[in-house]
């Protein structure tokens with residue numbers, strides 16, 4: 001209602017102004033003045049307004065800056081974030097100086113040289129010295145900004161120091177999963193072929209391959225049995241679907257057998273150094289913790305579409321691209337507790353958000369981040385269970401005779417199976 005009233009007032013105001021100007025034109029015509037005649041008094045009036053306007057303009061600018069200061073992010077909570085903020089502030093300083101200087105000159109000259117009958121404009125088409133000046137000075141400033149920006153960029157994207165601990169962030173519509181290395185300090189290998197209900201990140205270990213093969217084998221057994229007993233009664237479309245499903249699962253099985261061969265060869269060649277030997281103690285978890293004042297190398301992957309890891313308080317962002325691992329390393333500098341004091345907000349939490357519009361629930365794709373002292377972090381990490389100790393793989397729990405349980409277990413995995421691109 002209020003909005004409607006304000007709109008009505010604005011519309012009526014515009015109408016009133018147009019009517020008034022029309023009245024002014026008509027009275028001028030009655031006084032024998034032509035429409036295009038502009039008196040010197042009018043020009044002077046406009047010139048004075050040209051000088052008055054920037055005061056209101058700059059006052060509004062300053063008011064906005066102060067009034068909305070609390071909408072800005074708090075102080076940067078990472079080492080590189082401070083460099084980035086400095087770079088941004090440096091750019092702002094140049095922009096604000098240029099903004100004030102150019103606008104002051106613009107309005108000053110517009111107000112000073114208003115039209116007067118007895119004064120003719122001086123024709124001054126060209127001055128090479130001035131032109132050189134306003135080409136070279138901005139060029140030097142630009143080069144300075146670029147050199148400074150590149151040096152910051154190179155420091156941020158440099159190769160992390162050897163031995164920097166890795167933490168994986170795994171994106172999928174519409175949530176995040178974190179993976180921490182176990183006692184060996186190394187993240188294990190992953191492969192999309194192993195993604196299933198019990199192995200959301202597709203961690204490859206001799207055991208996870210065995211489990212997945214057993215799961216798929218169970219599906220084949222159950223489906224083949226179904227084909228045998230019910231095949232004769234099924235309508236043709238259902239029958240084809242069933243046969244196709246068996247073929248599909250068998251192809252999947254074949255691919256995982258190939259993967260197992262690769263793994264066996266790698267383990268034979270590299271022994272304990274093989275990444276296939278590092279996965280079983282990895283911690284796969286829906287929580288995100290980082291130690292303060294320690295370097296961390298985030299390895300970022302996606303299961304489905306492009307997402308983006310965005311940690312605004314740490315001034316960090318990196319795309320999560322399906323089919324490849326992206327990386328960003330950083331050093332958090334302020335714990336969650338300290339930030340609660342700094343922001344005077346007792347419930348403050350760092351947040352990891354998705355920053356690519358990745359689907360209907362993109363807006364809610366987030367996970368809180370806890371930055372804590374190294375000791376507390378280590379305690380937290382030690383309380384988490386490794387990937388293969390956290391849950392006993394389904395195929396090993398279920399007694400071979402209990403087919404009903406096998407079916408319910410395996411059908412739960414089918415959506416993950418159909419995620420795979422159908423190539424053959």
Ligand SMILES: [Cu+2]
Nearest residue numbers: 307354358365
């Ligand atoms: Cu997303």
